[in-house]
Amino acid sequence: MAYTYAYKPKVKSRSEVGSSRDVLREERQGLLATGGNGDDWQATRASLVRPVVQAGRQGGYGAVAAGNGGPRSEAPSFRSKAKTLLSAGDGMTADLTFENVSVISVPKNGSRDDTRNLTQLLNNVSGTVRAGEVMAVMGASGAGKSTLMNVLTNRNLSDNLMIDGIVKVNGTELGSAISKISGYVQQDDVFFPTLSVREHMEFQAALRIGRLLTKQERYQRIDELLNLMGLTKCQHTRIGLPGIEKSISGGESKRLAFATELIVNPAILFCDEPTTGLDSFMAEQVVNVLRQLAKRGKTIICVIHQPASHVFNMFSRLLLLAEGRVAYHGSCDGALRFFESLNFPCPESYNAAEHYIKTLAIAGGHVAECKEKVNAICDAFERSPDAAEVRKSIDVATGHEQDLRSVMLFDQTPSYRVSALVQLRWLVWRAMLDNMRNPDMFRVRTIQKIVVAVIYGMVYLHGVKPTQEGIQNINGALFLYMTENSFAPMLDLVAVFQRGIALFKREYAAYMYRLSIYYLAQVLGWLPSFAIDASVFCVITYFMVGLVPEWYKFLITFVICIITANVAAASGSLVSTISPSIDVGLVIAPTLTVIVMLFGGGVYLKLKTLPPYLAWLQWLSWFRYGNEILGIVHWQGVTNITCSADPQLPCITTGAEVMADNQYDPAKLGFDFGMLAALYAGFHLCAYFVLYTKNRKRN
Numbered sequence: 001m002a003y004t005y006a007y008k009p010k011v012k013s014r015s016e017v018g019s020s021r022d023v024l025r026e027e028r029q030g031l032l033a034t035g036g037n038g039d040d041w042q043a044t045r046a047s048l049v050r051p052v053v054q055a056g057r058q059g060g061y062g063a064v065a066a067g068n069g070g071p072r073s074e075a076p077s078f079r080s081k082a083k084t085l086l087s088a089g090d091g092m093t094a095d096l097t098f099e100n101v102s103v104i105s106v107p108k109n110g111s112r113d114d115t116r117n118l119t120q121l122l123n124n125v126s127g128t129v130r131a132g133e134v135m136a137v138m139g140a141s142g143a144g145k146s147t148l149m150n151v152l153t154n155r156n157l158s159d160n161l162m163i164d165g166i167v168k169v170n171g172t173e174l175g176s177a178i179s180k181i182s183g184y185v186q187q188d189d190v191f192f193p194t195l196s197v198r199e200h201m202e203f204q205a206a207l208r209i210g211r212l213l214t215k216q217e218r219y220q221r222i223d224e225l226l227n228l229m230g231l232t233k234c235q236h237t238r239i240g241l242p243g244i245e246k247s248i249s250g251g252e253s254k255r256l257a258f259a260t261e262l263i264v265n266p267a268i269l270f271c272d273e274p275t276t277g278l279d280s281f282m283a284e285q286v287v288n289v290l291r292q293l294a295k296r297g298k299t300i301i302c303v304i305h306q307p308a309s310h311v312f313n314m315f316s317r318l319l320l321l322a323e324g325r326v327a328y329h330g331s332c333d334g335a336l337r338f339f340e341s342l343n344f345p346c347p348e349s350y351n352a353a354e355h356y357i358k359t360l361a362i363a364g365g366h367v368a369e370c371k372e373k374v375n376a377i378c379d380a381f382e383r384s385p386d387a388a389e390v391r392k393s394i395d396v397a398t399g400h401e402q403d404l405r406s407v408m409l410f411d412q413t414p415s416y417r418v419s420a421l422v423q424l425r426w427l428v429w430r431a432m433l434d435n436m437r438n439p440d441m442f443r444v445r446t447i448q449k450i451v452v453a454v455i456y457g458m459v460y461l462h463g464v465k466p467t468q469e470g471i472q473n474i475n476g477a478l479f480l481y482m483t484e485n486s487f488a489p490m491l492d493l494v495a496v497f498q499r500g501i502a503l504f505k506r507e508y509a510a511y512m513y514r515l516s517i518y519y520l521a522q523v524l525g526w527l528p529s530f531a532i533d534a535s536v537f538c539v540i541t542y543f544m545v546g547l548v549p550e551w552y553k554f555l556i557t558f559v560i561c562i563i564t565a566n567v568a569a570a571s572g573s574l575v576s577t578i579s580p581s582i583d584v585g586l587v588i589a590p591t592l593t594v595i596v597m598l599f600g601g602g603v604y605l606k607l608k609t610l611p612p613y614l615a616w617l618q619w620l621s622w623f624r625y626g627n628e629i630l631g632i633v634h635w636q637g638v639t640n641i642t643c644s645a646d647p648q649l650p651c652i653t654t655g656a657e658v659m660a661d662n663q664y665d666p667a668k669l670g671f672d673f674g675m676l677a678a679l680y681a682g683f684h685l686c687a688y689f690v691l692y693t694k695n696r697k698r699n
């Protein structure tokens with residue numbers, strides 16, 4: 001059997017590409033000649049450019065693909081088609097079939113040729129679900145339910161899995177394009193806790209629907225979904241973190257996850273354990289919502305763990321997995337008969353779902369017997385009329401005329417619904433809102449800054465004078481500007497790419513935004529916070545400390561505070577992307593800061609005394625450049641430093657001597673600013689590169 005690593009999209013041959021381009025050009029010219037607008041042309045283009053739609057297309061929109069553009073009035077506009085497809089209950093319907101799906105895992109360091117290394121996770125799993133059906137996927141823990149869902153949705157597929165089999169929607173293999181017509185409600189609900197329910201929906205609608213609907217229409221759609229999911233009353237409540245800060249309830253959170261996926265009116269909805277952690281009443285409500293959606297023509301596939309009897313009876317179809325094989329697939333009533341025929345009747349008044357799971361479980365201590373029993377059941381199913389029925393319905397479904405309008409509509413190039421600028425605007429909006437609303441990150445931090453600034457100002461209140469003792473104090477005060485503006489921003493960013501990684505992965509897999517835009521938005525989202533912190537600190541301390549009250553000197557000090565915060569934050573971004581976890585990042589970041597501080601010279605070290613094999617580290621220290629700039633600005637032109645009363649002690653009388661003593665070179669002012677800019681860009685570029693490398697595979 002030929003196994004492949006994940007599904008690959010069909011690639012068009014050169015001649016095919018050429019011919020479709022020609023048709024496209026002719027089409028465009030035809031539309032222009034008949035007064036067609038850009039939208040019409042785009043709609044036609046959508047029907048032409050996708051290889052997956054081209055493959056095997058016979059009717060419907062295929063007629064357009066054959067060059068039959070027609071006058072503008074005959075074809076509905078792109079926007080009106082979008083509205084039709086997005087309006088609730090009026091989208092396409094989809095029959096899903098999967099045939100002989102097999103998955104084999106290879107250990108990370110094992111050889112694929114050595115069969116002892118291979119583990120079969122799924123073994124020839126086949127099935128069908130039609131539009132309007134709600135199918136429960138059940139089985140004991142480790143039976144392969146999540147693996148099957150991942151194959152069907154084409155998501156979360158690790159590199160160590162070899163996958164074979166055919167997954168079709170309305171008779172066409174979609175590969176990763178299945179994400180464009182399906183939603184996946186995953187086991188864990190992941191949201192931005194600081195956003196309200198409505199804000200979350202607005203963000204999702206803006207990036208997932210984008211220009212297909214107007215703002216007004218998007219809001220109307222949000223209202224409809226909130227209403228459908230019973231979330232209207234909590235629409236202005238912050239989502240929160242259950243158990244940590246007051247939030248919407250577990251059931252509301254699950255329904256919000258549904259609303260999020262339904263925003264683009266997907267034809268198929270995959271749900272992984274949507275009732276786990278909910279009480280039986282809430283679980284019933286959730287499955288009820290699934291039934292309502294099925295009544296509207298959706299195809300629902302739902303992994304579920306031991307549902308209560310009344311909840312189990314709400315499903316119209318069942319797929320039982322055991323040891324990676326199909327133990328039963330068909331109607332729920334049929335399952336009772338099938339198990340009875342094998343002498344495993346469900347006892348009176350016993351939960352049928354529990355009975356199946358128990359029968360198919362591999363009990364510790366009886367592994368060999370249980371496996372033998374499970375294999376016998378799976379073999380019996382393969383020979384059963386139910387299995388024959390499944391095979392027949394796969395043949396019928398795959399032979400159907402295709403209706404993949406949604407795929408054509410959404411599967412355009414580029415795949416994003418909105419421009420990079422709009423993506424940036426919404427992502428920055430969300431990041432800023434999150435920072436501003438996070439009490440730890442904003443209010444507490446600002447208060448902390450004020451307190452530290454006042455203490456700092458009081459410490460130096462009478463000590464900064466142009467005397468021999470004052471030289472040390474002034475240099476120390478300037479160096480503290482560097483340290484105070486480095487630690488917090490660096491630590492802020494250390495967690496930034498770890499904290500939101502789960503949400504990012506989902507949204508990125510759903511083609512909501514580009515990686516570069518996401519990165520940029522995270523950085524921009526923190527800017528106001530850094531600017532406020534640095535300003536508060538600089539303004540309070542500058543005058544309390546008693547530094548020279550000249551606009552030029554103050555302005556440069558202020559600018560250096562803000563630049564330092566941003567360079568430190570950039571290094572924090574790099575630590576965040578290279579660290580495998582927040583904990584590791586929190587160990588690396590302070591270590592790095594101490595090294596950078598040490599090699600920054602100033603009060604800790606005379607840089608000229610550094611051994612050559614370590615001297616290069618000073619070039620990576622933003623302390624070195626910022627400190628030199630502050631030293632030059634504050635010591636330049638100073639000529640009135642008084643000597644101490646003891647004539648035995650050495651005496652420095654000018655700022656130039658202080659600069660020489662500290663190796664500050666006034667000619668290097670521009671160079672220092674340039675190096676700060678280079679470090680800022682360098683840290684961010686490296687961080688982005690690491691993030692890109694880690695997320696090259698979108699799903």
Ligand SMILES: Nc1ncnc2c1ncn2[C@@H]1O[C@H](COP(=O)(O)OP(=O)(O)OP(=O)(O)O)[C@@H](O)[C@H]1O
Pocket residue numbers: 105106121139140141142143144145146147148158160161
């Ligand atoms: N990427 C992988 N590499 C190796 N083994 C894997 C991988 N993914 C899953 N498995 C293994 O495959 C088996 C099936 O896992 P899966 O998560 O599909 O089970 P499940 O039926 O969803 O279980 P549960 O109900 O406990 O979530 C398990 O033994 C699991 O350890």
